[in-house]
Amino acid sequence: xxxxxxxxxxxxxxxxxxxxxxxxxxxxxxxxxxxxxxxxxxxxxxxxxxxxxxxxxxxxxxxxxxxxxxxxxxxxxxxxxxxxxxxxxxxxxxxxxxxxxxxxxxxxxxxxxxxxxxxxxxxxxxxxxxxxxxxxxxxxxxxxxxxxxxxxxxxxxxxxxxxxxxxxxxxxxxxxxxxxxxxxxxxxxxxxxxxxxxxxxxxxxxxxxxxxxxxxxxxxxxxxxxxxxxxxxxxxxxxxxxxxxxxxxxxxxxxxxxxxxxxxxxxxxxxxxxxxxxxxxxxxxxxxxxxxxxxxxxxxxxxxxxxxxxxxxxxxxxxxxxxxxxxxxxxxxxxxxxxxxxxxxxxxxxxx
Amino acid sequence: xxxxxxxxxxxxxxxxxxxxxxxxxxxxxxxxxxxxxxxxxxxxxxxxxxxxxxxxxxxxxxxxxxxxxxxxxxxxxxxxxxxxxxxxxxxxxxxxxxxxxxxxxxxxxxxxxxxxxxxxxxxxxxxxxxxxxxxxxxxxxxxxxxxxxxxxxxxxxxxxxxxxxxxxxxxxxxxxxxxxxxxxxxxxxxxxxxxxxxxxxxxxxxxxxxxxxxxxxxxxxxxxxxxxxxxxxxxxxxxxxxxxxxxxxxxxxxxxxxxxxxxxxxxxxxxxxxxxxxxxxxxxxxxxxxxxxxxxxxxxxxxxxxxxxxxxxxxxxxxxxxxxxxxxxxxxxxxxxxxxxxxxxxxxxxxxxxxxxxxxxxxxxxxxxxxxxxxxxxxxxxxxxxxxxxxxxxxxxxxxxxxxxxxxxxxxxxxxxxxxxxxxxxxxxxxxxxxxxxxxxxxxxxxxxxxxxxxxxxxxxxxxxxxxxxxxxxxxxxxxxxxxxxxxxxxxxxxxxxxxxxx
Numbered sequence: 001x002x003x004x005x006x007x008x009x010x011x012x013x014x015x016x017x018x019x020x021x022x023x024x025x026x027x028x029x030x031x032x033x034x035x036x037x038x039x040x041x042x043x044x045x046x047x048x049x050x051x052x053x054x055x056x057x058x059x060x061x062x063x064x065x066x067x068x069x070x071x072x073x074x075x076x077x078x079x080x081x082x083x084x085x086x087x088x089x090x091x092x093x094x095x096x097x098x099x100x101x102x103x104x105x106x107x108x109x110x111x112x113x114x115x116x117x118x119x120x121x122x123x124x125x126x127x128x129x130x131x132x133x134x135x136x137x138x139x140x141x142x143x144x145x146x147x148x149x150x151x152x153x154x155x156x157x158x159x160x161x162x163x164x165x166x167x168x169x170x171x172x173x174x175x176x177x178x179x180x181x182x183x184x185x186x187x188x189x190x191x192x193x194x195x196x197x198x199x200x201x202x203x204x205x206x207x208x209x210x211x212x213x214x215x216x217x218x219x220x221x222x223x224x225x226x227x228x229x230x231x232x233x234x235x236x237x238x239x240x241x242x243x244x245x246x247x248x249x250x251x252x253x254x255x256x257x258x259x260x261x262x263x264x265x266x267x268x269x270x271x272x273x274x275x276x277x278x279x280x281x282x283x284x285x286x287x288x289x290x291x292x293x294x295x296x297x298x299x300x301x302x303x304x305x306x307x308x309x310x311x312x313x314x315x316x317x318x319x320x321x322x323x324x325x326x327x328x329x330x331x332x333x334x335x336x337x338x339x340x341x342x343x344x345x346x347x348x349x350x351x352x
Numbered sequence: 353x354x355x356x357x358x359x360x361x362x363x364x365x366x367x368x369x370x371x372x373x374x375x376x377x378x379x380x381x382x383x384x385x386x387x388x389x390x391x392x393x394x395x396x397x398x399x400x401x402x403x404x405x406x407x408x409x410x411x412x413x414x415x416x417x418x419x420x421x422x423x424x425x426x427x428x429x430x431x432x433x434x435x436x437x438x439x440x441x442x443x444x445x446x447x448x449x450x451x452x453x454x455x456x457x458x459x460x461x462x463x464x465x466x467x468x469x470x471x472x473x474x475x476x477x478x479x480x481x482x483x484x485x486x487x488x489x490x491x492x493x494x495x496x497x498x499x500x501x502x503x504x505x506x507x508x509x510x511x512x513x514x515x516x517x518x519x520x521x522x523x524x525x526x527x528x529x530x531x532x533x534x535x536x537x538x539x540x541x542x543x544x545x546x547x548x549x550x551x552x553x554x555x556x557x558x559x560x561x562x563x564x565x566x567x568x569x570x571x572x573x574x575x576x577x578x579x580x581x582x583x584x585x586x587x588x589x590x591x592x593x594x595x596x597x598x599x600x601x602x603x604x605x606x607x608x609x610x611x612x613x614x615x616x617x618x619x620x621x622x623x624x625x626x627x628x629x630x631x632x633x634x635x636x637x638x639x640x641x642x643x644x645x646x647x648x649x650x651x652x653x654x655x656x657x658x659x660x661x662x663x664x665x666x667x668x669x670x671x672x673x674x675x676x677x678x679x680x681x682x683x684x685x686x687x688x689x690x691x692x693x694x695x696x697x698x699x700x701x702x703x704x705x706x707x708x709x710x711x712x713x714x715x716x717x718x719x720x721x722x723x724x725x726x727x728x729x730x731x732x733x734x735x736x737x738x739x740x741x742x743x744x745x746x747x748x749x750x751x752x753x754x755x756x757x758x759x760x761x762x763x764x765x766x767x768x769x770x771x772x773x774x775x776x777x778x779x780x781x782x783x784x785x786x787x788x789x790x791x792x793x794x795x796x797x798x799x800x801x802x803x804x805x806x807x808x809x810x811x812x813x814x815x816x817x818x819x820x821x822x823x824x825x826x827x828x829x830x831x832x833x834x835x836x837x838x839x840x841x842x843x844x845x846x847x848x849x850x851x852x853x854x855x
Contacts, residue, residue, distance in 0.1 A: 003668060003677040004517030006444040010451060019454075063420075064468055070424055071464045074457050081435070081443075082450050089355050089439035090693065096358045096436050103429040110421045158356075162693045166359035166704070168436075312519050315451035319458070326458040329488065330465055336481050337469045 020079035036193015056120035091152035096168025109137030150178035191218035256285025363716025375426035382419035384543030390486030534581035541574025564630035615648030661744035670746035699761030733830030783845025808850035
């Protein structure tokens, strides 16, 4: 009996790539609101910049941001594992304990944020200790992701590290290959987090000012570090600059930067919805660049075109229908929850 | 073979079980608890029962804390762990079922969002809107089970998929429906158990009595569904699978089956008591029922995993990641050319990829004590006849040279002294130890390959002669290579085997 072969991709590559980029952008947007928002709230708390009710109100939003980050993080990792299983699993196994500890770190951060939220609701005060604990868990998670995914793009380093140590206690020693990348990501999170704070705190001058400062400062710093990161990769880019330039990466970079600047401009004009859209599209552009860079760095050891494509259209259609339904239901539920309903006040809880 | 091996000291089975059992216990509650909340809210609102609504709000906080954080994150944790422990199987599952998983993700997102809005909506929303969110939550949560159940059951009973490779034939496999009904019953039972825990902390009174009784009723209904569905589930598993498991690993399977029925019976009796004496129901009793429920569920999941042996994907991939379809290639070229990540120590690499996913040297299913006193030739014979040993082990598919490398690797790490020197034993006790080492790995007493009856009445000379020609007695039988003292003790023990190893 000939058994089915599992080395295939069950949809055209462009479709899987598009879904990966879209869902990763959604995840990064939520993650940036969470990480950036937590860091900004912590900073504002230490400097006593925000009135207590504003700080408490913001703290109550953070668990929802965590839920969004976690749930939106599943799909991009799934699509990543679908296309790059050899690279991703290998890197996670070599750093197994650090990778697994991410679960504990996120649970710790999540519970810390919930506790802060309940405490803020009860007492009107935000616990800086709990916020710091949450920030620590989130920063650890982000650092592990940067470290592991950078390692996944270096198959030779990965093999050499594994040959020396198979215990799963290997931390990617090539800090140069991911330190700046991680910092760029954290600064990007501060940028988006700043926007998030300024939108939620638009009626609070103190919050709006902090959010604006994080948005502008974070964006400038993220751009500078991002540039340094690209320069630090010159050994790769020297070798692969040609292929890299032949992709739409450079035009996309220019457009993404322009969109980021447009977001700043629109934000200063209080056109927040449009500014948010520009920021989101800018993040999407950066995610695309990240995708191209991965392909460039894996050149020589991995070829996307080598995948056998064997579409499973009926399961895909089921997913598509459910995905659209998901969006519809999410929007409908949000409208139901946030719509102003004067009669709600008269139909308080516990009423039959 | 294409992945590095995570050589951590905890057994793979243990690590997986710790995370998986905790997750399934929470995730099934996340479904049943949602149904419990919304059904009871609807009834309470209809009856104008404000006391019950206050209790449900309290329960929903506990529910949100447990399911949104621990439930969701340990679910991701399982995904992380299977990628670390069984990357090839995870890859195979993701390539075949990516759209199943992606569909499940859409339900997961709705479930999480609805749970948060439901929890925060008690004071904010109208009764109708709040109930609507509750039903959306339950619907999404249950649908996520509907999807993931297809992938879970596929691992044990892939059915026609093995021939056609068709997504739907693998998804709606022979155990899909019984498993779905069974797991739905588990959800309902766990909703009752968790509600009992919260209710046990209420002040004694009529309301507590009503609440405990209601929650107990849910648990009993869930148990009843489980009992029926479990029988259906067992029958739906191909007879060849259950027969093979019962034949070669009777102890764990029988123990599991027994524990399942015991747990169900204990649960039912306990719930009956709760229904009769709800006012006295305290937190300790609630925790005991929770522990019972968790033990039962753990046992069920363990039985499912055990039944699948020697495969991780039945008929398709062995527990150590070796692919059935590659058998001829392995036998011809060996494992080593397939192992992408090498350390320079071929014996260690082969041991990791062929054995280590189930066995550790000193911890879970430890080999060092199991092989203490064994010589290299005997270890080599065990490796080459691995599929004949108890426990439904996968066959060793590599070349003879590779089997020798693993034997060297293990022999260097085991105690080379004689059994009598390792253990301060003599007489029948030493014979029993020799039997465990030399014979019991296949011919365990009480199993299908128990030879006690055929040895009854044989003389010491006959038995010693039989040991001399052991290698010719049947397929995979190793030659007897123990020393004279061990042989004498073993023969004496064999003479007593039909009386249970007693003189």
